[in-house]
Amino acid sequence: MQITEISEEIRTKFDGKRWALPAQVYARPLEIYSGLYLSPDKFVKELELSGYRVETDVKTPGGYSRTGNSFRLITRPFTFPGGEEPAKAIQIQFVDNQIGSISSTISSENLPFVRFDPARIGSFHPLIHEDRVILQQDQIPEMLKLALMAVEDKKFYSHHGISISGIARAFIVNIKAGKTVQGGSTLTQQLVKNFFLNRERTLSRKFREVIMALLLEYHYSKEEILTAYINEVFLGQDGRRAIHGFALASQYYFRRDLEDLSIAQIATLVGMVKGPSYYNPLRNPENCLARRNNVLAIMFADDIIDEATYNRATSQPITDVAPLKSGFNRFPAFLELVKRQLTKEYREEDLKTGGLKILTTLDPHVQLIAEEQLSRTVEALTGNESRAEVEGAVIVTGRENGEVQALVGSKNIRVHGFNRALDAHRPIGSLIKPAVYLAGLANGYTLTTPLNDVGISLENDGKNWQPKNYDNVEHGRVAFYRALAKSYNLATVRLGMQIGLEDVVETLNSLGASYTGRIYPSLLLGSLNMSPLEVTQLYQTIASGGFYLPLRSIQSVFDNKGKLLTRYGLKVEQRFPAEQMYLLNHVLQRVMTEGTGDKFVNPQQVTLAGKTGTTNDLRDSWFAGYSGDRLAVVWLGNDDNESIALSGSSGALHVWGRVMNTMHVQPLRVPEPEQIVWRRIDVDTLRPTHIFNRNSTVLPFIEGSLSGNRPDGSSLDRGLEGLENTAREVLDSIDDLMR
Amino acid sequence: MKRLFSREIKNTSILHLLLMATVFAFLLNGCGKRTVFYPVPEEQFPVEQQKGVPTVPKGYSSGPANALYQDATQAMAAGAFDRAELSLERALRIEPGNPYYWYTMGKVKYRQGANNQAIQFCLKSKSLAGRDSKLIRMNDELIDQIRRETSS
Numbered sequence: 001m002q003i004t005e006i007s008e009e010i011r012t013k014f015d016g017k018r019w020a021l022p023a024q025v026y027a028r029p030l031e032i033y034s035g036l037y038l039s040p041d042k043f044v045k046e047l048e049l050s051g052y053r054v055e056t057d058v059k060t061p062g063g064y065s066r067t068g069n070s071f072r073l074i075t076r077p078f079t080f081p082g083g084e085e086p087a088k089a090i091q092i093q094f095v096d097n098q099i100g101s102i103s104s105t106i107s108s109e110n111l112p113f114v115r116f117d118p119a120r121i122g123s124f125h126p127l128i129h130e131d132r133v134i135l136q137q138d139q140i141p142e143m144l145k146l147a148l149m150a151v152e153d154k155k156f157y158s159h160h161g162i163s164i165s166g167i168a169r170a171f172i173v174n175i176k177a178g179k180t181v182q183g184g185s186t187l188t189q190q191l192v193k194n195f196f197l198n199r200e201r202t203l204s205r206k207f208r209e210v211i212m213a214l215l216l217e218y219h220y221s222k223e224e225i226l227t228a229y230i231n232e233v234f235l236g237q238d239g240r241r242a243i244h245g246f247a248l249a250s251q252y253y254f255r256r257d258l259e260d261l262s263i264a265q266i267a268t269l270v271g272m273v274k275g276p277s278y279y280n281p282l283r284n285p286e287n288c289l290a291r292r293n294n295v296l297a298i299m300f301a302d303d304i305i306d307e308a309t310y311n312r313a314t315s316q317p318i319t320d321v322a323p324l325k326s327g328f329n330r331f332p333a334f335l336e337l338v339k340r341q342l343t344k345e346y347r348e349e350d351l352k353t354g355g356l357k358i359l360t361t362l363d364p365h366v367q368l369i370a371e372e373q374l375s376r377t378v379e380a381l382t383g384n385e386s387r388a389e390v391e392g393a394v395i396v397t398g399r400e401n402g403e404v405q406a407l408v409g410s411k412n413i414r415v416h417g418f419n420r421a422l423d424a425h426r427p428i429g430s431l432i433k434p435a436v437y438l439a440g441l442a443n444g445y446t447l448t449t450p451l452n453d454v455g456i457s458l459e460n461d462g463k464n465w466q467p468k469n470y471d472n473v474e475h476g477r478v479a480f481y482r483a484l485a486k487s488y489n490l491a492t493v494r495l496g497m498q499i500g501l502e503d504v505v506e507t508l509n510s511l512g513a514s515y516t517g518r519i520y521p522s523l524l525l526g527s528l529n530m531s532p533l534e535v536t537q538l539y540q541t542i543a544s545g546g547f548y549l550p551l552r553s554i555q556s557v558f559d560n561k562g563k564l565l566t567r568y569g570l571k572v573e574q575r576f577p578a579e580q581m582y583l584l585n586h587v588l589q590r591v592m593t594e595g596t597g598d599k600f601v602n603p604q605q606v607t608l609a610g611k612t613g614t615t616n617d618l619r620d621s622w623f624a625g626y627s628g629d630r631l632a633v634v635w636l637g638n639d640d641n642e643s644i645a646l647s648g649s650s651g652a653l654h655v656w657g658r659v660m661n662t663m664h665v666q667p668l669r670v671p672e673p674e675q676i677v678w679r680r681i682d683v684d685t686l687r688p689t690h691i692f693n694r695n696s697t698v699l700p701f702i703e704g705s706l707s708g709n710r711p712d713g714s715s716l717d718r719g720l721e722g723l724e725n726t727a728r729e730v731l732d733s734i735d736d737l738m739r
Numbered sequence: 740m741k742r743l744f745s746r747e748i749k750n751t752s753i754l755h756l757l758l759m760a761t762v763f764a765f766l767l768n769g770c771g772k773r774t775v776f777y778p779v780p781e782e783q784f785p786v787e788q789q790k791g792v793p794t795v796p797k798g799y800s801s802g803p804a805n806a807l808y809q810d811a812t813q814a815m816a817a818g819a820f821d822r823a824e825l826s827l828e829r830a831l832r833i834e835p836g837n838p839y840y841w842y843t844m845g846k847v848k849y850r851q852g853a854n855n856q857a858i859q860f861c862l863k864s865k866s867l868a869g870r871d872s873k874l875i876r877m878n879d880e881l882i883d884q885i886r887r888e889t890s891s
Contacts, residue, residue: 031829033803082825112806400835401828545866547859570828570844572859578866629835669836671869 006208007215013196014216014228021134021355021560025338026118027362028403028555029080032092032099033113037664039097040069042365047073049364050119053255060260061087069094072105076257078117080359081556081564085115097664119364122335124351133247134355137227141259143304144246145226147270150302151295153187157222161188161213188213191229235269236276243276253281253319263305264313267295281318288318333409333419334362337533337553340422345566346557355560361403361553363396366663370394370406370632371413373658378411378636381651382644390644392636392652393420393532394659399631401570402540402549407533418639425529426620426637430487430596430648431613432508432526434542434584436496437484439507441580443499447481447587447699448686453491458521465522467493470614470647479686481587481699485595487612489525496524510575512537512548526613535624536633542584543609543626545670546576578673579702585609585670586700588625596649597625600657606667608660612648619643621651628666632659675703804833808840811847820850838867838874845881854885 030046032038047064052073055063064073071092078085089105102111123131149156155163163186192212197205216225234242235249243249246269250258254265271291272279281288293314300310338360342351350356374394382390396406409419453475458465469489483491496504501519508515515528541548549572556567588609591597596612610625621636621644634652638644680698682689689696807830814823824847830840845860861878868874
């Protein structure tokens with residue numbers, strides 16, 4: 001091969017590799033404030049995930065100490081879209097499972113809230129099992145460069161890529177020993193070996209290495225070569241993840257940024273270059289200690305450190321922390337969602353080499369709960385029976401902002417395979433019903449409009465279709481609200497046919513679906529396929545009171561210079577009137593107390609709302625529901641579309657319930673629009689009744705719907721219940737005042 | 740605090756009847772008109788023009804979210820609307836049901852020139868405002884103002 005060809009190859013590869021900065025992905029930052037529900041143990045988990053380390057005396061960012069329910073720590077600085085959040089030395093006092101107080105360790109002043117640096121949860125690296133944190137020239141500590149050169153290549157700044165004297169010395173030593181005990185390679189040659197060559201040890205490969213080293217020096221400055229070396233060198237293995245570069249090694253072995261390392265720690269890493277496995281501080285601490293002290297001795301001999309520093313450094317232990325088993329690519333299902341959203345706007349190339357910094361909405365605390373509860377509940381539900389192949393997905397979002405806090409694509413969290421949360425498109429069953437009933441409310445139905453829950457025969461997609469109820473019983477004349485709460489199929493089909501299928505599909509799409517397929521009656525019972533993510537979008541609109549909120553998994557994207565490129569801010573769009581949504585929300589709350597969701601155990605005693613979904617032959621089990629602060633959607637099913645013998649109520653609801661109960665959730669309180677009035681209704685006659693009627697219930701109505709314009713022609717006149725209503729409002733107001 | 744009275748009155752007790760009677764007496768005493776018990780916001784709200792200490796709507800403030808809300812109003816006063824938006828988003832994460840924060844978000848969007856979003860945030864605020872007629876009016880005024888400006 002010609003020199004010019006090799007030269008070209010070097011330039012192409014070196015430029016490419018040097019600038020291959022994989023996008024780094026971060027979780028949402030933890031924000032703590034007095035009153036926040038968070039247990040001290042969960043807090044420790046968050047700190048661990050962000051790579052904080054336990055220290056007895058906290059002195060540098062990233063360290064923390066815990067005494068019972070009291071913490072002292074120093075946060076790390078981090079750049080957010082609004083600017084840099086500086087490091088803060090703080091003290092936190094927990095009271096039970098809540099944050100009691102936060103104060104500055106320095107000024108003792110109380111702090112209203114503190115925002116932490118977020119955990120790094122992954123990167124989009126070209127090679128899946130490689131990880132590195134890339135440093136720029138000016139970010140590399142001088143001490144590291146000096147130590148590295150002293151040990152590996154004393155004449156780095158004076159040679160032209162190879163060192164003749166080095167090779168000669170190594171040659172003599174090796175001849176004397178009868179085997180290879182010393183390498184004569186310069187840092188440049190080592191870099192060439194890492195970058196361009198395979199591991200074979202032949203004379204021609206050695207020759208090529210020398211030529212390439214000379215060419216590299218010819219084309220690039222010493223600083224560029226040294227920087228590339230420091231970013232590239234292999235320093236160990238964490239399971240399947242290869243640890244490349246000093247910056248990542250520093251985080252992995254010491255839970256510190258490179259600039260925060262002590263001299264002893266720098267010496268440890270420099271010593272490991274010779275043999276990352278043999279000198280591994282975890283597996284071979286004795287070898288590592290001897291090697292580190294050897295490095296320190298060289299540094300002392302070369303006047304890089306003085307005697308006092310040398311003595312102090314050699315007396316220190318190798319490491320004071322367990323290695324950082326980081327959240328690196330720990331949440332592959334969520335990362336996939338992030339990647340899919342990013343690739344709509346960024347080129348794949350930019351993600352892998354552009355050095356982007358991506359701040360996401362993932363809440364590690366919620367994610368871990370969702371993961372654990374899905375696999376544990378599925379196991380508890382299926383045991384060792386034939387249903388063992390039951391799979392599932394869970395998505396949790398913020399009710400009023402659409403931020404995806406957790407996304408689980410399988411009960412086997414570690415297995416990075418089929419992402420059911422995004423890719424399992426399954427019939428949604430009764431989850432479609434709120435859309436049918438919402439279309440009904442828009443067409444003038446009230447919560448007491450009677451519906452006929454009796455058999456019906458329809459032409460469906462060219463075939464005769466006779467839907468049945470889940471319990472195979474016809475319930476006759478039922479109130480609108482009850483038919484939805486109890487999820488009666490026949491009443492729903494009749495309602496949908498009365499309103500018109502087009503209206504229902506239009507409502508469905510306004511809620512956030514994008515159904516463009518053929519329109520036929522069985523759609524009314526959810527015969528259309530949707531993924532859990534699509535269902536979440538649908539229920540997001542319901543949960544947020546009729547406001548469409550595009551689901552977001554990314555908060556912002558920065559370039560490699562720290563400049564904000566894109567911010568994905570909060571967006572809302574009203575799609576349904578607040579009054580109709582208020583009525584729908586009321587019924588979905590009844591689902592949890594008297595409908596298909598009443599099996600939910602509610603230890604926190606909070607108001608919640610939701611809907612079950614079950615498909616033919618119990619193939620899919622769905623539940624979508626929300627609290628005051630969160631929406632969660634759960635799907636259970638079999639990848640082969642076999643029956644799992646679980647309904648929405650006997651399957652997905654359990655997972656949902658456990659996820660909700662493990663988190664601290666806020667009760668759902670939907671503010672009552674001005675036009676809402678409450679009436680007591682006899683549950684059999686569906687007529688207004690008096691307060692002494694025990695067979696009655698109080699329901700909300702839209703003010704104008706009270707007289708004349710109900711589809712069934714009946715009207716609700718204001719009688720004794722009118723007075724009761726006013727009285728109730730006053731009582732409520734007193735109640736509000738006393739709260 | 741747990742609600743004293745649920746929507747559904749299942750057991751009609753003597754105590755309840757007594758309470759009802761008291762309430763009727765209360766009503767007959769000339770208080771038949773609906774009484775608004777929601778906290779009344781400060782006269783000056785919103786406060787982005789006001790330098791120094793911003794006013795906090797009574798009853799709607801909780802420590803941490805309010806601190807962020809104050810950040811937002813200060814940023815607005817300084818014309819830093821993007822920063823105000825960020826602080827409000829954080830405040831809303833803590834207190835998503837606070838209609839004043841949503842209204843202020845509408846203000847921010849209006850100042851950013853995102854008129855459509857400004858109107859939408861006002862609608863959101865209204866949907867959470869319950870019977871706070873003053874806040875509803877403030878939202879309506881901003882919506883009207885935007886519509887007037889965009890139509891002319």
